[in-house]
Amino acid sequence: MASEYIVNLKHISKTFGGIKALNDVSLDIKRGEVHALVGENGAGKSTLIKVLAGVHFPDDGAEIYIDGERTVIKNPMDAIRKGISVIYQDISLFPNLTIAENICIGNDTVWKKHLNWAEINALAEQALAKVGAKIDPAMLLKDLNLASQQIVAIARAISFNSSLIIMDEPTSSLSAGEVETLYKIIETLRNENIAVLFISHKFDEIYRVASRVTVLRDGRYISSHDLAAVERQELIRLMVGRNVEYLTMKAERISEQQILKVNRLCKEGNFYNISFELRKGEIVGITGLVGSGRSEIAKAIFGLNIPDSGEIILEGQPIVIKSAADAVKHGISYIPENRQLEGLLAKNSVCQNMTLAVLDEICKYGCIDTKKETAIAREYTEKLDVRPRDIDKPVGQLSGGNQQKVVLGKWLATNPKILIADEPTSGVDIGAKIEIHKTLRQLANKGIGVVVISSELPEILAVSDRILIMHRGNIVSAMNKEGATQEAILAKALGA
Amino acid sequence: MIKVKRSHELILLIFFLALMTIMSILAPSFLTVNNLLSVTQQMSELGILALGVTVIIITSGIDLSVGSIAGLTTIVIATMYGMTHNLAVAVIAGLVAGILCGAFNGVLIAKIGVPPILATLGTMTFFRGIALVISKGNAISDFPESYYFIGQGYIFDTLPVQTVIFVILALITAFLLSKTPWGRRVYSVGNNPVAAVFSGVKLDKVLLYVYIFGGLMAAISGWIISSRVSTARADLGAVYLMQSIAATVLGGTNIAGGSGTIIGTVIGVSVFAVLGNGLNLMGVSPFAQNLLMGVALILVLLINNMSIIKNKIVLFIKLNFK
Ligand SMILES: Nc1ncnc2c1ncn2[C@@H]1O[C@H](COP(=O)(O)OP(=O)(O)OP(=O)(O)O)[C@@H](O)[C@H]1O
Numbered sequence: 168m169a170s171e172y173i174v175n176l177k178h179i180s181k182t183f184g185g186i187k188a189l190n191d192v193s194l195d196i197k198r199g200e201v202h203a204l205v206g207e208n209g210a211g212k213s214t215l216i217k218v219l220a221g222v223h224f225p226d227d228g229a230e231i232y233i234d235g236e237r238t239v240i241k242n243p244m245d246a247i248r249k250g251i252s253v254i255y256q257d258i259s260l261f262p263n264l265t266i267a268e269n270i271c272i273g274n275d276t277v278w279k280k281h282l283n284w285a286e287i288n289a290l291a292e293q294a295l296a297k298v299g300a301k302i303d304p305a306m307l308l309k310d311l312n313l314a315s316q317q318i319v320a321i322a323r324a325i326s327f328n329s330s331l332i333i334m335d336e337p338t339s340s341l342s343a344g345e346v347e348t349l350y351k352i353i354e355t356l357r358n359e360n361i362a363v364l365f366i367s368h369k370f371d372e373i374y375r376v377a378s379r380v381t382v383l384r385d386g387r388y389i390s391s392h393d394l395a396a397v398e399r400q401e402l403i404r405l406m407v408g409r410n411v412e413y414l415t416m417k418a419e420r421i422s423e424q425q426i427l428k429v430n431r432l433c434k435e436g437n438f439y440n441i442s443f444e445l446r447k448g449e450i451v452g453i454t455g456l457v458g459s460g461r462s463e464i465a466k467a468i469f470g471l472n473i474p475d476s477g478e479i480i481l482e483g484q485p486i487v488i489k490s491a492a493d494a495v496k497h498g499i500s501y502i503p504e505n506r507q508l509e510g511l512l513a514k515n516s517v518c519q520n521m522t523l524a525v526l527d528e529i530c531k532y533g534c535i536d537t538k539k540e541t542a543i544a545r546e547y548t549e550k551l552d553v554r555p556r557d558i559d560k561p562v563g564q565l566s567g568g569n570q571q572k573v574v575l576g577k578w579l580a581t582n583p584k585i586l587i588a589d590e591p592t593s594g595v596d597i598g599a600k601i602e603i604h605k606t607l608r609q610l611a612n613k614g615i616g617v618v619v620i621s622s623e624l625p626e627i628l629a630v631s632d633r634i635l636i637m638h639r640g641n642i643v644s645a646m647n648k649e650g651a652t653q654e655a656i657l658a659k660a661l662g663a
Numbered sequence: 664m665i666k667v668k669r670s671h672e673l674i675l676l677i678f679f680l681a682l683m684t685i686m687s688i689l690a691p692s693f694l695t696v697n698n699l700l701s702v703t704q705q706m707s708e709l710g711i712l713a714l715g716v717t718v719i720i721i722t723s724g725i726d727l728s729v730g731s732i733a734g735l736t737t738i739v740i741a742t743m744y745g746m747t748h749n750l751a752v753a754v755i756a757g758l759v760a761g762i763l764c765g766a767f768n769g770v771l772i773a774k775i776g777v778p779p780i781l782a783t784l785g786t787m788t789f790f791r792g793i794a795l796v797i798s799k800g801n802a803i804s805d806f807p808e809s810y811y812f813i814g815q816g817y818i819f820d821t822l823p824v825q826t827v828i829f830v831i832l833a834l835i836t837a838f839l840l841s842k843t844p845w846g847r848r849v850y851s852v853g854n855n856p857v858a859a860v861f862s863g864v865k866l867d868k869v870l871l872y873v874y875i876f877g878g879l880m881a882a883i884s885g886w887i888i889s890s891r892v893s894t895a896r897a898d899l900g901a902v903y904l905m906q907s908i909a910a911t912v913l914g915g916t917n918i919a920g921g922s923g924t925i926i927g928t929v930i931g932v933s934v935f936a937v938l939g940n941g942l943n944l945m946g947v948s949p950f951a952q953n954l955l956m957g958v959a960l961i962l963v964l965l966i967n968n969m970s971i972i973k974n975k976i977v978l979f980i981k982l983n984f985k
């Protein structure tokens with residue numbers, strides 16, 4: 168009889184250059200259960216799953232049991248062969264290969280010396296059918312949106328007969344509708360007796376999909392619970408060590424003065440006839456499904472997506488923005504949604520990342536003034552609570568949430584007139600999220616116009632003064648904060 | 664101003680000092696002021712070329728045309744001198760030619776978006792072709808006496824002029840890279856071009872200037888070479904192309920872009936120069952010299968990746984023998 172547990176980890180430690188990212192952690196996952204892994208940014212969640220996935224080799228003393236048997240995971244392929252697949256935050260598949268190739272590559276049953284394409288396509292189709300996806304396996308991966316790429320990654324995991332699929336913050340770049348699809352897929356996996364280890368900072372989601380939870384804090388194991396037996400507040404307290412709650416902060420004073428007006432902006436295939444205005448001191452929230460044109464509008468205002476027609480009026484003056492550099496000059500800042508690709512210089516230090524957009528301002532006689540530079544970096548690591556507080560650390564070595572804070576810091580340092588934040592809290596833990604909401608509100612109170620784009624409805628409701636809802640490239644509704652509800656927003660976003 | 668802060672440069676420096684020690688033991692005439700000065704003289708031409716190549720590689724680009732630009736510069740200087748008999752005008756024309764060549768590369772790469780390796784593979788042949796057409800394939804040697812100063816002269820009767828030029832250019836480049844916003848942008852472009860653009864960096868402008876800088880360094884190098892050999896010829900400088908890339912990479916500049924320092928490149932160039940000079944003094948044949956230089960290059964790259972290699976070995980032992 169097989170063991171009740173599919174995976175047991177005991178005494179897992181992992182040291183990076185003298186710093187213990189994991190300290191004697193254990194984790195037990197039952198066959199076919201959905202298990203949530205929670206903890207603050209930098210608690211060690213990603214590191215733990217990388218140990219399980221064969222990316223990192225644990226320090227001495229670690230014990231790993233798969234199906235009750237002691238084992239060693241040598242490398243990522245070994246983990247996959249032993250039934251453990253990971254869907255990473257940044258989905259590491261091959262953009263220039265087809266879906267079928269992406270699903271089957273490295274799979275011994277079909278990936279042999281002589282490739283049989285019929286076999287490969289059949290296996291891929293079978294796997295895609297299991298997750299209920301209608302995707303043509305002959306398409307190139309890069310032609311799919313992020314949500315579909317994720318589904319391909321899950322299909323790949325299934326085709327390897329995985330008994331445990333690990334998902335690192337899988338919903339952080341998905342829209343409401345896509346999240347529902349993912350939940351359904353997880354349901355299917357559970358019915359197939361495949362366990363899921365689910366990392367998330369969103370509590371609604373955790374309670375919705377998972378049955379058990381393990382809490383990490385500062386690289387240590389805190390506790391495991393049946394989710395039915397633990398309240399949300401209790402869970403947050405275990406994670407953070409104190410009580411926290413979403414606050415809604417009202418605007419102090421929204422001035423009558425328009426800072427930005429967008430007039431009938433069009434771009435074929437992206438968005439149509441977009442008009443809205445933003446006043447000083449106001450936070451406008453934009454929501455809608457991913458792909459509804461939210462980010463495209465933001466990029467148009469930021470000079471990275473030149474619109475076909477329409478005008479952008481800044482403080483009463485029509486302006487033409489041809490590049491991001493132009494936008495920055497006009498006092499417009501854009502916090503991009505994809506921090507890996509668009510936000511960070513992974514190999515550069517926290518300090519160099521934070522000052523990249525203000526290089527000309529920290530200059531003295533044509534040279535970078537190191538004092539000013541470190542002062543800025545210190546100020547924003549402090550303000551946004553970037554951990555560790557080491558401004559010389561390469562950003563690539565920070566945890567996901569802390570990387571996000573660095574991107575945020577870079578743009579706050581520009582002292583913008585208008586701040587457009589695209590998914591500003593993606594991957595950020597609950598405590599830090601509230602700090603970021605507070606920061607956005609403080610900026611607005613200082614007279615800045617803020618646009619927040621988010622798929623997370625509680626966040627939109629908590630931060631916005633006005634909410635614009637997009638559907639297929641159009642603004643279909645505008646609501647005031649008063650009277651807006653999640654249900655009403657979702658209905659509009661889905662095109663009802 | 665220049666700090667040896669990264670471990671790679673330290674390792675390379677130790678390797679370099681060890682090399683110096685070995686050379687002075689094996690070749691008694693190696694460790695004399697005169698010989699060392701002549702080593703610096705021998706490395707300056709390659710070194711100046713490598714300064715430009717370093718900046719380009721940091722942006723994750725490459726420039727295969729630097730040798731041709733150096734050659735073209737010598738021809739332009741000689742031809743202009745033949746026409747005007749004014750050395751200053753001739754030299755300025757040569758340097759402007761280098762800048763224009765760099766700008767041409769820059770436009771192809773930054774504005775049109777041709778991958779650097781393809782663009783400069785094309786211009787390598789193109790620039791050499793221009794030089795061959797102008798010179799009809801001939802070597803030109805009618806220079807006035809005063810032209811030889813830059814490549815053969817001495818300051819205070821001891822310091823080779825080209826060494827002084829190299830040191831000054833190296834300091835300027837190091838300063839530009841480490842202290843100015845332009846330098847920061849160069850690194851950011853090499854590290855993540857998309858994020859750089861999203862941060863308001865004008866990618867095309869940065870790249871354009873980088874290739875112009877590379878062109879100018881190549882032109883200065885060509886100027887010095889032709890002065891030293893008292894000749895202008897289209898293929899002068901061609902031998903330095905691969906060496907300048909090798910010295911840059913040896914000096915720790917990541918071929919994928921995003922990191923690298925001038926001090927590293929200077930040490931990288933020195934390693935080549937010391938090896939060449941020392942082996943010459945010992946009477947080692949040029950063929951064997953080539954072989955030994957290759958060995959040195961591979962050795963340093965292995966040492967450089969020591970930690971990764973060590974981890975792999977440790978993991979291998981753990982997995983297979985426990
Ligand atoms: N390759 C690395 N080198 C050095 N330190 C690292 C490396 N990877 C992670 N760390 C450190 O290990 C700690 C744990 O990071 P980890 O990414 O596991 O956090 P996390 O729980 O996934 O956080 P988040 O919710 O922000 O994604 C952090 O302090 C991080 O800086």
Ligand SMILES: [Mg+2]
Nearest residue numbers: 212213566567
């Ligand atoms: Mg993480």
